[in-house]
Amino acid sequence: MLTAVLLGVVAPRVGLAQSSAPAPMAADSTRGLLRPGDVIRLRIWREPDLSGDFPVDETGTVTFPKIGAFRVFDYTTAALKAKLLESYAVYLRNPSVEVTMLRRINVLGAVQRPGLYPIDPTMTIADALAVAGGATPSGDQHHVVLVRNGVRVTEALSAETSIAETPLRSGDQLFVPERSFIVRNSGLVAASLSVTASLIIALFLRR
Numbered sequence: 001m002l003t004a005v006l007l008g009v010v011a012p013r014v015g016l017a018q019s020s021a022p023a024p025m026a027a028d029s030t031r032g033l034l035r036p037g038d039v040i041r042l043r044i045w046r047e048p049d050l051s052g053d054f055p056v057d058e059t060g061t062v063t064f065p066k067i068g069a070f071r072v073f074d075y076t077t078a079a080l081k082a083k084l085l086e087s088y089a090v091y092l093r094n095p096s097v098e099v100t101m102l103r104r105i106n107v108l109g110a111v112q113r114p115g116l117y118p119i120d121p122t123m124t125i126a127d128a129l130a131v132a133g134g135a136t137p138s139g140d141q142h143h144v145v146l147v148r149n150g151v152r153v154t155e156a157l158s159a160e161t162s163i164a165e166t167p168l169r170s171g172d173q174l175f176v177p178e179r180s181f182i183v184r185n186s187g188l189v190a191a192s193l194s195v196t197a198s199l200i201i202a203l204f205l206r207r
Helices: 002-010 077-088 125-131 186-206
Strands: 039-044 052-055 061-064 068-071 097-109 115-119 145-148 173-176
Touching: 039 077, 052 061, 077 097, 097 125, 115 125, 125 173
Parallel strands: 097 173
Antiparallel strands: 039 052, 039 097, 061 068, 097 115, 145 173
16 A cells, blocks of 8 residues: 555656657758748947847848848858848948857746747757756756647757757747656655565564
């Protein structure tokens, strides 16, 4: 009886994102290209007024200082940098341009500060969680899952996985599950099992 109660208590809690089977993912031929919802971080040397973070709207357009509305849909980072260099050269002498493509990602679950954050694809899963304050003491950062429209689309991602190696898009979620009760309370579980074993042995010896 005691063993049965113990097993019922220590059974790990499974979240909604964990219980959903991963959706089959076709090869993503647009990975690495700009999409609506992304953010372009533009840094122009010695031109702080022209630098900043600029969102890509639903039409794939970004409005940059001086050059105005600019359609960036399906640009790679390298191609966009070349285009911006060409455009700003009209106004600036030998401009030095740095372009970073960011994804706006919801980092949710067992993290310190859940919320929407701009994530650089060169970052790892651990880096992305650090932006949200890191995993809580009960969070399992080695089994993060990617969720899109309420459906899990990847197997668990490790902390070392590069964002660029995942199909992560703006609007997706990185969900950090809680570690199981057994892992979080290994000392208590070990002690409880020891007590249970002692009681079983004592009852057996009395027969």
